[in-house]
Amino acid sequence: MKSFQDAYGMVDMEKRDLILSEDCAWFDRTPNSADAGLRQCLTSDGIPLVDKHWSGWGGETFKIVALTRQPVSLGEMQPLHDCLYPAAWGFAAAKLG
Numbered sequence: 001m002k003s004f005q006d007a008y009g010m011v012d013m014e015k016r017d018l019i020l021s022e023d024c025a026w027f028d029r030t031p032n033s034a035d036a037g038l039r040q041c042l043t044s045d046g047i048p049l050v051d052k053h054w055s056g057w058g059g060e061t062f063k064i065v066a067l068t069r070q071p072v073s074l075g076e077m078q079p080l081h082d083c084l085y086p087a088a089w090g091f092a093a094a095k096l097g
Contacts, residue, residue: 017041019049020067 013026024041036055040048051062082088 013039017050020064022047022049022067024049 009031011028011031013028015026017024017026019041022043024043026039026041028037028039030037037053039052039054041050042048047067049064049067053059053061086092
């Protein structure tokens with residue numbers, strides 16, 4: 001399976017920014033698109049600090065408001081135990097068989 005980047009490309013727009021004391025470089029993530037797209041300002045390790053989605057009907061921008069760099073344990077990345085159960089999301093779980 002191809003990754004998004006392999007399928008659609010990623011073009012360095014040769015523009016840099018400083019956001020929350022982090023350097024980032026702007027990339028066009030959908031360079032061959034004529035009617036919609038995504039542009040991101042990425043840190044050197046690939047963290048998007050700004051997402052700009054646009055289309056013929058408008059667009060929206062998402063910008064980080066806080067960033068903390070620290071070692072993270074596997075337990076911190078796992079969802080809360082309750083989130084794994086359909087009932088926690090308001091779904092009735094059907095029994096199989």
